[in-house]
Amino acid sequence: MPTIVVDVMPKAELLDPQGKAVTGSLARLGHGAFQNVRIGKRIELTVEGEVTDEVLAEARTVADEILSNAVIEDVVNIEVVE
């Protein structure tokens, strides 16, 4: 069954405390090459049958209204993965 992947990230202008904490830990563990870690959600929606334009539009609505908090998050990507 096809899967729709929805990627949700914290808004760029907002502080990401979780990301900041991981950034600090990576530096302390000797992985200073990576700065500014940001952590979001990757949501997989399995679809019965074919992914039509209607289903994709519904996925966009669900992503914007239910799977993300529009005040603090952005839906950065929606793609169909076979």
Next chain:
Amino acid sequence: MPTIVVDVMPKAELLDPQGKAVTGSLARLGHGAFQNVRIGKRIELTVEGEVTDEVLAEARTVADEILSNAVIEDVVNIEVVE
């Protein structure tokens, strides 16, 4: 600065209670087209300078050892995003 995106998902064979709860809510809200919702992490690592093979290998190590719990999660994707 280039960004490396690491996608981490719960292991397929494990129960994903968070995903199950969202699946139920979507059905109740009239979005029954989406079954078997699974929720994982999307982590962005910003890299200073160029993403060399060494940096990518280090990102793989960091993803496997620090950013994911190998007992319950799989690193499903690592990609460079300009």
